[in-house]
Amino acid sequence: MSRPEPPKTLADWQALAAGLTLESRAFIDDTFVEAASGETFETLNPATGERLARVASCDSPDAELAIGHARAAFDGGVWSRLAPGRRKKVLLRLADLMEANKHELALLDTLDMGKPVNSSLGDMAGAIGCIRYQAECIDKLYGEVAPTGEEALALVLREPLGVVASIVPWNFPLMMTAWKIAPALAAGNSVILKPSEKSPLSALRLAQLAREAGIPRGVFQVLPGFGHTVGKALALSMQVDCLSFTGSTATGKQLMQYAGQSNLKRLYLECGGKSPNLVFADCKDLDRVAQHAAAAIFHNQGEVCIAGSRLLVENSIREVFVEKVLAAAEAMQPGDPLDPQSFMGAIVDATQHRRILDYIRQGVEEGARLRCGGEALEGQGLFIPPTVFDDVTPAMAIGREEVFGPVLAVFGFDSEEEAIAMANDSDYGLAAGLWSQDIDRIMRVTRRLASGQVFVNNWAGGDQTMPFGGVKQSGNGRDKSHHSLEEYSDLKSVWMSLAT
Template sequence: MSHPQRHADWHQMAADMRFETRAYINDQFVDAASGETFETLNPATGKCLAQVASCDGPDAELAVGHARAAFQAGEWSRLAPVRRKKTLLALAELMEANRHELALLDTLDMGKPITSSLGDMQGAIGCVRYHAESIDKLFGEVAPTGDDSLALVLREPLGVVASIVPWNFPLMMTAWKIAPALAAGNSVILKPSEKSPLSALRLAELAREAGLPSGVFQVLPGFGHTVGKALALSMGVDCLSFTGSTQVGKQLMQYAGQSNLKKVYLECGGKSPNLVFADCKDLDRVARHAAEAIFHNQGEVCIAGSRLLVENSIRAAFVEKVLAAAETMQPGDPLDPESFMGAMVDETQHRRVLDFIRQGVEEGASLRAGGEALKGDGWFIPPTVFDGVTPQMVIGREEIFGPVLAIFGFDSEEEAIAMANDSDYGLAAGFWSQDIDRIMRVTRRLHSGQVFVNNWAGGDQTVPFGGVKQSGNGRDKSHHSLEEYSELKTVWMSLAT
C-alpha cells in the first residue's frame, strides 16, 4: 500500500513490513562480528519487532578502517561538489519515494504518532536537499595582502565523522547529522540508538541505491557503552557528532581527550522556559501552543517547553486554558492518524517519568492533570500538569523527557528573566508578548541558543539549531553545520617579482 491514509491502512502496512536488521559496513549488510543481537521493541505493545545486530569494538574498528580508506581514495572526498550534490539529491528523492515506510519504521520503533513521523520525514528530506544544494555555493576566501603575496583560505573535509543520534526523532536527527557531513566530503559512520535503529538501516539501503561509494556511509547498530564508546575512543575518527543527554555528552568529551582530541559537537539536554506575559493576545491560542510545546512527541523532545512561566495576574485563568488544551492531547494508538501523543519509548523511560511525577507530588507541587500511567498494553502516560512549582523542586530543574509540564508564576519582567535563566541548560526559550520594547529586551537577556517569540519551535533549515551552557556546543541545520564538518587550510604564496 503506497499511500496509507486510514488507521487500518497503517496497521496493514505494518503487518506486511520486513526489517533489515544487520549492520551496514563497506557497502554490505553483515552480522555483528560477535554474532550478538538485541531486541528492538514496539512501545505501543511492548512486543519485539526484530532482533538487530549488536555491534561492538571490532565492528567499529572495521568500519573506521573502511571509512578512512574511502576518504583517502578520494572517490567522494575529492569529488567535485556539484557531483556530490547530484548523489545527495538522488538520496533525497529516494527518501521521498519511501517516506511512508520510513515514517512507519520510526513510529513502530519508538512509539511516536504516525502523523508526527510523517512530518519528521519531510524535515529529514528537506535537510538532505538543503545541504546538497548548499555545497556548491560555498566559496573559499582570498585574504588581503600586498602585491608580493597571495593568501588563500580553503575549506576541506575533516575525514571520518562518527554520528551518534537519539531515539526521539530517529531519522530526522540522522539527517541533521549526516547530510552536512556527507555534503562536505567526509566519510560518515552512523550509530543509531539501540531503541530505534530500523529507519537508519533502511536509509543505508537507499544510500547504496543513490550511489554513495563503498565506505562513505556506514551504519553500526548497538549500544552506547559498546560500539558508541569504541567510536568515541577511536584514533581513526576525526569528528564526533552527538545528540542526546548531557551526561553522555560529557563522557564523549572525555573519550575524545583520551584518544586523539577529535572534534566533538554536542546537542544535549534542555529544560526550556516558556514565558507568558499578561499583555499577550488570544490566551486560548497561546495556551494551546504552550501545551503543544511540552506534549508534542510525548514530551520526548530536547527543546520541550517544560517550564511554563506565567505572569501571576493572568495565571489562574491561563492555567485553566492550558488544562483544557491538554485534555485534547491524550495518547492513543501511534498508528492512528488522529492520535496527538503516542507511547513512551520503552519501559525504562516510562518508569523514569512516573518517578519524576511521584517526586513532584512529594515536593508539594499541585498536580492538576494526569499523573498516572494508562492501563493496558504499551507504555502510555497522559499529559501531566503541575502548578505552583518553585525553582528548587526537582521537577522544575531536571530534564524529565516526558509529558510533564511545570508551571511557575512571576510578577515582574526581571523575575521572569532571572527564573528563566536559572538553569544548567540553555537549548531553547520562548516568550509571548505584544510589547515590542519588551520583546527586544527579553530576547537579548535570555541565555539560550534559540529564542522563540510568539511561537514555539519555529524555524526551518536556514537557521541553526543548538544550545549553550550544558545543552551543548554544536549547531545543526543551516550552513553553519557545514562549517563544523570542514577544516580551514591557509595557503600563503610568495610571488616572485
C-alpha cells in the same frame, strides 16, 4: 503503473506494517553483515510490547572494521575529492528516494519508538528537506582570498575533516540522523552512524537507500548497538576525526572525556534542555497561546530536547491561563501511534516510562500541585497522559531536571526581571519561548535569555536556514543551516609567494 494510495487510516497503516520486511544487520563497507560477535538485541514496539526484530549489536571489532573502510574511502578520494556538483547530485538522489519511501520510513520510526505516525511523517519532511538543503549548499560556499600586497597570494580553503562518527538519539530517529549526516557528507567526509539501540530500524533502511543513491563504499556506514560498546569505541578511536552527538548532557560529558583521551577529535554536542516558556499578561489571544504552550510539552510525548517543560506565567493571568492549558491538554491524550488522529503516542521503552513516573511521584512528594494526569494508562503499552503541575518552585526536581516526558511544570512571576532570572536559572540553555505583544519587551527579553534559540510568539519555529543548538550544558554544536556544513570542514591557509 500507478502508485499505491498512501495510507490514510489506522487500518491502512496497520496493513503497511504487516507487510514490512525489516533489515536488522549492520551496514559496513556497502554490505549488510551480522556483528562480529554474533550478538543481537531486541527492539520492541512500545505501544504493544511486541518484538520487532533482533538487531546486530556492534562492538569494538565492528567499529574498527568500519573505521578502516571509512578511512580508506576518505583517503582514496572517491567521495572526499569528488567535485561538489557530483556529490550534490548523489545526495539529491538520496532525498528523492527518501521521498518515494517516506511512508515506510515514517512507519519504522513509529513502530520503533512509539511516536504518532503523523508526527513521523512530519519528521520525514524535515529529514528530506535537510538532505536537499545541505546538498544544495555544497557548491555555493566559497573559499576566500585574503588581502595582501602584490608579493603574495593568500587563499583560505575549506576541506573535509575525514572520518565523522554521528551518534543520534531515539526521539526523532531519522530526522536527527539527517541533521547529522547531511552536512558531514555534503562536506566530503566519510560518515559512520550509530543509531540509538531504541530506534535503529529507519537508519538501516536509510543505508539501503544510500547505497541505491550511489554513495560509494565505505563513505556511509551504520553500526547499531549500545553507547557503552560501539559508541565508546567510536569516541575513543584515534582514526575518527570528528564526533557529533545528540543526547543527554551526562553522555555528552563522557564523550568529551573520550575525545580528550584519544586524539582531541572535533566534538559537537547537542545535549539536554529544560526550556522556559514565558507568557506575559499583554498577550491578546490566550486561547492560542495556551494551545501552543500545551503542544510545546506534549508533542512527541514530551520526549523532545527543546520541550517547553517550564511554563512561566505572569501571576495576574496565571489562574485563567493554566485553566486554558488544562483544557488544551485534555484534547492531547495518547492513542494508538498508528492512528493518524492520535496527538500523543507511547513512551519509548519501560526504562523511560518508569523514569517519568518516578519524577511525577517526586513532584507530588515535593509539594507541587498536580492539576491533571500523573498516572500511567492501564492496559497494553507504555502510555502516560499529559501531566501538569502548578505551584512549582525552582528547588523541585520537576522544575530543574530534564524529565523527557509529558510533564509540565508551571511557575508564576510578577515582573519582567523576575521572569528573566527564573528563565536563566538553569544548567541548560537550548531553547526559550516568549509570548508578548510589547515589541520593546520582546527585544529586551530576547537578548537577555541565556539560550541558543528563542521563539517569539511561537514554539519551535524555524526551517533549514536556521541553526539549531544550545549554550551552557545544552552543548556547543549547531545543526541545520550552512553553519552546520562549516562545522564539518577545516580551514587551510595557503600563502603563495609571488616575489621573483
